[in-house]
Amino acid sequence: MIKTVIFDMDGVIVDTEPVHHYAYNEHFKQLNIEITPEIYASFTGNSTKNIFEKLKAHFNLEQDVQILVETKRNLFNDAFDKKEDLYLLDGVEELIKELHQNGMQLVLASSSAKVTINRIFNRFDLHQYFTHIVSGEDFPKSKPHPAIFEHAAFLSETPRENCIVIEDSTNGILAAKAAGIYCIGYDSVNSKMQDYSKADEVISHFSELSFERIRMISI
Incomplete structure (x- = not known):
């Protein structure tokens, strides 16, 4: 689970x-x-x-x-x-809130610098939903190296078989799989020239996911 x-x-x-x-x-x-x-x-x-x-x-x-x-x-x-016309991607805020309300732990693992992450999290008031934030600037090697996801799983105190990663990039998917974590590839209209073949499953909209659907994913 x-x-x-x-x-x-x-x-x-x-x-x-x-x-x-x-x-x-x-x-x-x-x-x-x-x-x-x-x-x-x-x-x-x-x-x-x-x-x-x-x-x-x-x-x-x-x-x-x-x-x-x-x-x-x-x-x-x-x-x-x-830039005033900057919004959360369609459906992701609803998914984040639903997962949080149902007790699912949420962790961020982004290649962005901490200052950039905080800028975005402050703008959209996201800190309240995430227990940990992991920045790629803390690791000598970027995705597809698995270190960032390994550390995220470690901080969550959750066995990797009870974690999933949601990623939109080839490098991110490869990093998640190298870390031994189930990966959902998000192939959105904004994705360009990315390979989703290594993802365990692929979605094109966050309406395809819910707390119950994620909770029951079988690794």
Whole structure:
């Protein structure tokens, strides 16, 4: 019986991808580097730090990785604060509330930095529903490495066979499966060039899930 649901954030709870895309591309212009759509899609599920470590090595960038991260984060924060049309993804708030009301433990495991997670959780008043928040910036390797989900399960004090992960990215799904956790792939209209073949099941709308349906998932 499932006792803990581990949520990814970007692309699952809120679609901040347009804001990230704007911030990254503004930064790429400043750095005078060209990133193809295919390379950009491969970033999904990676922390900003890991992305810039790869870009620094590939393009032989002079700037320190931390400076690159902070520059992109500032661009994101400025755009985030000005963007009024930012909403939770359709149906996810209702699912979160239903799961919480029925005693299901909710944990967030996002590749985003803590400051970004808090910005979003404060904007949408989500802290009250989650017992733990795990940020990818605390781990040397990003998804598809399983560390973030292993730690989320550890904090939940729930055996992994009693946890599930909801993820929208190829890297996130691979990380969940590498951690030995059942994974629901969320293939939304916002998902681009992601592979859901390794997920245990795939949904396209949160109305397909409920407390009773999740609780009775058989691993």
